[in-house]
Amino acid sequence: MPLPPHTASELDRIRAQTLAGRLEWQDSTVPAARIPVENYLSDSIRDAEVERLFRRLPLIAGHASELAAGQVLAHDDYGVPLLLTRDADGRFRAFLNVCRHRGMRLVAATAKAEPRASVVCPYHGWAYKLDGALRHRLHAEAFDDCSAADTNLVALPAEERHGLLWVVPTPGAAIDIAAWLGGLDAEMPFFGVDQLIHFRTVRAEYPANWKLIVDAFLEAYHIRVLHKETIYPFFADGLTAGDRFGPHLQSLVARRAGQEWAKSADSTPPGDMAGLCALVTPSQVIFPNTITIFHPDYLSLITLYPVAAGRLGWTHRMLIPADRATPDWAPHWEKTFRLIEEGVFQKEDIACAIGIQRGFASGANSHLTAGRAEQGLGWFHADVAAALAPAPAAATGKLSRA
Ligand code: FES
Ligand SMILES: [Fe+2]
Structure with a gap:
């Protein structure tokens, strides 16, 4: 080359x-x-x-090899609790590592990413898919007026490029690493x-x-x-x-x-x-x-x-x-x-x-x-x-x- x-x-x-x-x-x-x-x-x-x-800027939150398909990883280096996930299809995503029920931290810090079929909150057990969607909650009938926007994990702009995992730690911000x-x-x-x-x-x-x-x-x-x-x-x-x-x-x-x-x-x-x-x-x-x-x-x-x-x-x-x-x-x-x-x-x-x-x-x-x-x-x-x-x-x- x-x-x-x-x-x-x-x-x-x-x-x-x-x-x-x-x-x-x-x-x-x-x-x-x-x-x-x-x-x-x-x-x-x-x-x-x-x-x-x-x-506001894209920050590097890790290397691609730190997160295999089907794994999740908590990331706390940037003063915001981040949750990095890679679904079964290999797509990398980032979320706030915060439960949408009453705000509990979802995934504890670990030395390495861990395989998870879903992310389950340790407080009352709300379970989220690795794409951030709420999968299950106990006694769902106790919550009758929650839209998906209120219950899915808060997604952050995320992109994998050049083997690096990039995140903007603010929901709704744009991300385009090639342009950046x-x-x-x-x-x-x-x-x-x-x-x-x-x-x-x-x-x-x-x-x-x-x-x-x-x-x-x-x-x-x-x-x-x-x-x-x-x-x-x-x-x-x-x-x-x-x-x-x-x-x-x-x-x-x-x-x-x-x-x-x-x-x-x-x-x-x-x-x-x-x-x-x-x-x-x-x-x-x-x-x-x-x-x-x-x-x-x-x-x-x-x-x-x-x-x-x-x-x-x-x-x-x-x-x-x-x-x-x-x-x-x-x-x-x-x-x-x-x-x-x-x-x-x-x-x-x-x-x-x-x-x-x-x-x-x-x-x-x-x-x-x-x-x-x-x-x-x-x-x-x-x-x-x-x-x-x-x-x-x-x-x-x-x-x-x-
Ligand atoms: S705070 Fe997460 S399930 Fe209640
Ligand atoms: Fe030096």
């Missing part, structure tokens, strides 16, 4: 920078972005983000996310603003220092190429092998993900809250939620190739997941986010400064600010240029 157009041009730009011995940002005249510290501290900005980003992804939609099939299998999810909360985690994945400037002992030995310092797709971002971060490839006389573009990921690590920010990192042989899918201005919900899924989802590979994936989740993310990236959040209170900085080598931060914060506008002035994230 040929590389998709933007990924191909990003790889060309990696090669051009290598051959020129000059990084793109060195010829850029874009001013440094100044990001107000307020954006990470303000309760009203956090509330506006929940309202404008986390209630824009130009990124055509890049996604090459990445083969739909071919992967879910291996592990870790969920945690940390005392930092959720955007500090996004910031950490929007620049490669820190890899040389923060990740000196862990992943830097595999990467070429600061050699990246990225694109904006509306509010979404994709970048390729060159590995040392990619730098060698770029210098070689026969630098034929790779024709599959294994070939591409041997040279570069593709990473995306799917607006607003999802980060993909295509490691050489697996995918880290990270989703974030602003539990409070200074507290984030972290969900990290490891997705592996289907042909290596066998028990003999499990020890390899366990070890790999621990290294990346605990050794790199928790001890390095997340620890930095927590340290930054703690330092805000000192008043040392009124703004954070993102230089020309960190342009993705400027883009992301501008897109968040644009999504929050036209909120009242006090609840609008701002970004100014130095």
Whole structure:
């Protein structure tokens, strides 16, 4: 399969920078972005983000392989109790995980999706089909004036695309993932996310603003220092190429092998993900809250939620190739997941986010400064600010240029 157009041009730009011995940002005249510290501290900005980003936009609630036909799964990462179902025909749906009788939570949180012929409320036993329709209730004659609209589960806009389960956590909203992804939609099939299998999810909360985690994945400037002992030995310092797709971002971060490839006389573009990921690590920010990192042989899918201005919900899924989802590979994936989740993310990236959040209170900085080598931060914060506008002035994230 040929590389998709933007990924191909990003790889060309990696090669051009290598051959020129000059990084793109060195010829850029874009001013440094100044990001107000307020954006990470303000309760009203956090509330506006929940309202404008986390209630109105399509969010990724899981990977397709986490939910087989005939299964249900409770999902609580986004501050709204979601119930994900896949009926016997394989159709994915999402509902509020709330009984229409007297509001009981229907399905408890479980580590994995569970097979269910129907969803039965634990309080009085109302039973719902996986398409949300009320199937049965005890003493139905006690309820004589309820229409289906009052008794069926409250459906949420939901779509399965590129192997991902997308939900807008507000009933009645529109959903069209291809349109939402824009130009990124055509890049996604090459990445083969739909071919992967879910291996592990870790969920945690940390005392930092959720955007500090996004910031950490929007620049490669820190890899040389923060990740000196862990992943830097595999990467070429600061050699990246990225694109904006509306509010979404994709970048390729060159590995040392990619730098060698770029210098070689026969630098034929790779024709599959294994070939591409041997040279570069593709990473995306799917607006607003999802980060993909295509490691050489697996995918880290990270989703974030602003539990409070200074507290984030972290969900990290490891997705592996289907042909290596066998028990003999499990020890390899366990070890790999621990290294990346605990050794790199928790001890390095997340620890930095927590340290930054703690330092805000000192008043040392009124703004954070993102230089020309960190342009993705400027883009992301501008897109968040644009999504929050036209909120009242006090609840609008701002970004100014130095
Ligand atoms: S609250 Fe669910 S059946 Fe009564
Ligand atoms: Fe990092």
